[in-house]
Amino acid sequence: xxxxxxxxxxxxxxxxxxxxxxxxxxxxxxxxxxxxxxxxxxxxxxxxxxxxxxxxxxxxxxxxxxxxxxxxxxxxxxxxxxxxxxxxxxxxxxxxxxxxxxxxxxxxxxxxxxxxxxxxxxxxxxxxxxxxxxxxxxxxxxxxxxxxxxxxxxxxxxxxxxxxxxxxxxxxxxxxxxxxxxxxxxxxxxxxxxxxxxxxxxxxxxxxxxxxxxxxxxxxxxxxxxxxxxxxxxxxxxxxxxxxxxxxxxxxxxxxxxxxxxxxxxxxxxxxxxxxxxxxxxxxxxxxxxxxxxxxxxxxxxxxxxxxxxxxxxxxxxxxxxxxxxxxxxxxxxxxxxxxxxxxxxxxxxxxxxx
Amino acid sequence: xxxxxxxxxxxxxxxxxxxxxxxxxxxxxxxxxxxxxxxxxxxxxxxxxxxxxxxxxxxxxxxxxxxxxxxxxxxxxxxxxxxxxxxxxxxxxxxxxxxxxxxxxxxxxxxxxxxxxxxxxxxxxxxxxxxxxxxxxxxxxxxxxxxxxxxxxxxxxxxxxxxxxxxxxxxxxxxxxxxxxxxxxxxxxxxxxxxxxxxxxxxxxxxxxxxxxxxxxxxxxxxxxxxxxxxxxxxxxxxxxxxxxxxxxxxxxxxxxxxxxxxxxxxxxxxxxxxxxxxxxxxxxxxxxxxxxxxxxxxxxxxxxxxxxxxxxxxxxxxxxxxxxxxxxxxxxxxxxxxxxxxxxxxxxxxxxxxxxxxxxxxxxxxxxxxxxxxxxxxxxxxxxxxxxxxxxxxxxxxxxxxxxxxxxxxxxxxxxx
Numbered sequence: 026x027x028x029x030x031x032x033x034x035x036x037x038x039x040x041x042x043x044x045x046x047x048x049x050x051x052x053x054x055x056x057x058x059x060x061x062x063x064x065x066x067x068x069x070x071x072x073x074x075x076x077x078x079x080x081x082x083x084x085x086x087x088x089x090x091x092x093x094x095x096x097x098x099x100x101x102x103x104x105x106x107x108x109x110x111x112x113x114x115x116x117x118x119x120x121x122x123x124x125x126x127x128x129x130x131x132x133x134x135x136x137x138x139x140x141x142x143x144x145x146x147x148x149x150x151x152x153x154x155x156x157x158x159x160x161x162x163x164x165x166x167x168x169x170x171x172x173x174x175x176x177x178x179x180x181x182x183x184x185x186x187x188x189x190x191x192x193x194x195x196x197x198x199x200x201x202x203x204x205x206x207x208x209x210x211x212x213x214x215x216x217x218x219x220x221x222x223x224x225x226x227x228x229x230x231x232x233x234x235x236x237x238x239x240x241x242x243x244x245x246x247x248x249x250x251x252x253x254x255x256x257x258x259x260x261x262x263x264x265x266x267x268x269x270x271x272x273x274x275x276x277x278x279x280x281x282x283x284x285x286x287x288x289x290x291x292x293x294x295x296x297x298x299x300x301x302x303x304x305x306x307x308x309x310x311x312x313x314x315x316x317x318x319x320x321x322x323x324x325x326x327x328x329x330x331x332x333x334x335x336x337x338x339x340x341x342x343x344x345x346x347x348x349x350x351x352x353x354x355x356x357x358x359x360x361x362x363x364x365x366x367x368x369x370x371x372x373x374x375x376x377x378x379x380x
Numbered sequence: 381x382x383x384x385x386x387x388x389x390x391x392x393x394x395x396x397x398x399x400x401x402x403x404x405x406x407x408x409x410x411x412x413x414x415x416x417x418x419x420x421x422x423x424x425x426x427x428x429x430x431x432x433x434x435x436x437x438x439x440x441x442x443x444x445x446x447x448x449x450x451x452x453x454x455x456x457x458x459x460x461x462x463x464x465x466x467x468x469x470x471x472x473x474x475x476x477x478x479x480x481x482x483x484x485x486x487x488x489x490x491x492x493x494x495x496x497x498x499x500x501x502x503x504x505x506x507x508x509x510x511x512x513x514x515x516x517x518x519x520x521x522x523x524x525x526x527x528x529x530x531x532x533x534x535x536x537x538x539x540x541x542x543x544x545x546x547x548x549x550x551x552x553x554x555x556x557x558x559x560x561x562x563x564x565x566x567x568x569x570x571x572x573x574x575x576x577x578x579x580x581x582x583x584x585x586x587x588x589x590x591x592x593x594x595x596x597x598x599x600x601x602x603x604x605x606x607x608x609x610x611x612x613x614x615x616x617x618x619x620x621x622x623x624x625x626x627x628x629x630x631x632x633x634x635x636x637x638x639x640x641x642x643x644x645x646x647x648x649x650x651x652x653x654x655x656x657x658x659x660x661x662x663x664x665x666x667x668x669x670x671x672x673x674x675x676x677x678x679x680x681x682x683x684x685x686x687x688x689x690x691x692x693x694x695x696x697x698x699x700x701x702x703x704x705x706x707x708x709x710x711x712x713x714x715x716x717x718x719x720x721x722x723x724x725x726x727x728x729x730x731x732x733x734x735x736x737x738x739x740x741x742x743x744x745x746x747x748x749x750x751x752x753x754x755x756x757x758x759x760x761x762x763x764x765x766x767x768x769x770x771x772x773x774x775x776x777x778x779x780x781x782x783x784x785x786x787x788x789x790x791x792x793x794x795x796x797x798x
Binding site: 073075077078079085088103104105106108109110111112114115116118119122134137141142144145168169215216217218221246247248249 | 467469472473476479480576580581593594595596597613615616617689690692693694695696697699700701702703733736737740741746747749750751753
């Protein structure tokens with residue numbers, strides 16, 4: 026037993042050494058060709074957060090923007106998915122070492138890593154979704170500002186509160202028409218600014234157009250486990266909620282399912298989610314794909330301005346709403362469009378912080 | 381029981397092993413022993429072959445894909461190891477593979493040690509998390525401490541926390557007989573939600589600068605508590621000296637198991653708790669002790685990851701942590717031995733890092749690459765687990781044949797086959 030054990034370990038070691046040797050052999054023959062990063066064409070890279078490119082909302086939308094840039098702007102792309110937290114740094118490293126002309130961080134969670142790389146590689150250009158550069162902090166729509174001035178970073182800033190306002194109005198109006206308890210709900214993933222800015226708009230405008238409405242706000246603490254959001258939505262509906270707004274990515278799909286099951290309404294987020302459940306009233310849409318596309322286009326045209334932001338609002342089509350359910354009266358849609366015009370004209374200011 | 385007590389030097393584990401082992405984990409370990417090294421190597425190759433078929437089915441060249449994975453893991457660095465400049469992709473990738481290997485060695489040992497005592501420690505992830513949380517707490521407090529003392533304190537507290545966490549499961553097993561598989565899984569969830577809470581808005585470890593921003597992320601471990609980086613740039617996740625701690629842990633694991641009374645008792649209990657008890661070994665004490673040592677390995681992994689390269693952690697990071705579960709696969713593939721775990725950790729480190737970073741390109745769709753990563757990892761884990769099944773089938777066939785022979789020769793069938 027003892028002998029066979031020792032023998033087996035040696036065999037294993039031998040196997041690994043042989044494999045390594047093989048790898049080394051093949052490696053030496055082909056590694057010489059590595060610095061072929063063609064500087065002739067433009068390379069854009071996108072690093073996902075741990076929501077991954079398969080999250081059916083935030084990261085996936087941005088990937089679509091990157092792919093559109095590939096076909097429309099004729100560039101090379103390098104999408105890099107982060108499966109764990111320890112992938113962030115290697116992914117940025119991969120993008121920088123491949124001489125990407127612009128590297129885009131897909132959001133909020135990547136801010137720390139992005140700032141490190143912006144410091145370490147001053148000649149590379151970066152952009153980040155849902156953050157403002159420090160240089161334009163005073164004009165920031167969403168509220169998150171990088172800690173330092175970086176001449177090689179652009180912020181991509183989204184006024185999600187504006188779309189939140191529109192869906193909040195519709196939720197309030199539908200509830201008023203239905204009568205009964207005047208309650209609507211929202212299910213958030215985490216108590217973080219990119220989530221709260223949606224809810225701030227939702228709550229503010231619901232109250233603005235239906236004074237007696239009560240807005241329930243709860244957090245699942247998670248962005249992927251749909252059963253958690255379903256439970257929270259079930260609870261809110263039990264308290265009389267007639268509309269459930271999900272701001273929790275993949276988890277929030279459970280809230281839409283819950284609204285289906287209880288025959289109330291659900292509201293989608295980030296992307297048009299009208300196909301993800303049967304009773305989706307409307308979706309608050311944040312065109313993060315447009316942000317990715319635009320920052321690539323800007324950089325390619327040589328108009329990259331470090332320490333500045335690209336802003337996305339209802340006015341420039343960066344924010345919007347998804348498909349409206351056929352059961353919604355025409356009058357409501359007309360009224361909603363009037364509110365939209367008011368926001369664009371600057372006559373209605375929607376808060377960006379939950380109060 | 382009326383026979384005289386065991387001989388003075390106690391029964392040899394190999395002799396004890398002639399009895400059918402009592403716990404499922406012990407049975408699993410024995411089957412694995414029986415397979416030697418051929419079965420894991422064969423199943424590993426089989427997994428890669430099936431993975432290749434999957435890759436081919438998606439319309440990509442499997443040989444190219446595997447070559448990309450090897451390059452992604454930086455194994456091609458071994459062709460010119462004198463070039464340690466991390467500006468080259470190969471050197472950087474290999475340093476990152478070793479970074480993953482570091483945590484995997486320790487998480488693998490956490491599973492392997494319990495296994496040798498006949499316990500199935502599924503709680504590596506929870507023990508890793510409590511270690512990591514405690515290391516963060518130590519790392520952001522005691523700002524004025526001297527660097528070596530601060531690092532040692534952080535590592536010691538992390539290991540102790542992991543040990544205490546796992547010892548709960550050991551204690552419950554020893555006292556009320558609660559199965560360690562269920563209790564460690566439950567403890568995983570408790571650690572998960574503690575992790576959620578401590579970094580959340582208003583949580584005790586949330587960084588003060590993040591409070592007004594509503595950002596659920598901890599403060600950074602102060603530079604004085606960070607492990608020195610010996611390969612690469614510290615800001616770019618360089619390889620820290622925790623790697624040598626992990627190698628040291630392998631040696632400690634081997635010595636403790638094979639050269640100490642404690643290890644002898646652990647193995648004896650693992651082979652057969654009844655026989656061990658008969659030989660005068662305190663089985664319950666050993667359950668608690670083995671779980672604690674297991675947990676110490678996992679807690680250590682969390683501690684050195686925090687002090688070595690993570691430096692801060694957030695609620696969302698807690699939710700994405702799964703390295704403790706990968707430790708199970710590492711231990712199974714490594715046959716619960718020190719050297720085997722080390723080799724398996726390197727293989728899995730390369731696989732995890734290499735599939736993530738080698739398959740990504742403008743050519744393969746990133747969501748497809750992500751799924752391929754999971755498929756290949758999943759297949760390896762499946763087949764590594766399945767070799768136990770293959771052996772079980774093999775053994776029962778042999779058993780049947782033997783019983784058939786016995787029946788033919790007209791002898792009465794024995795009630796239990798040995």
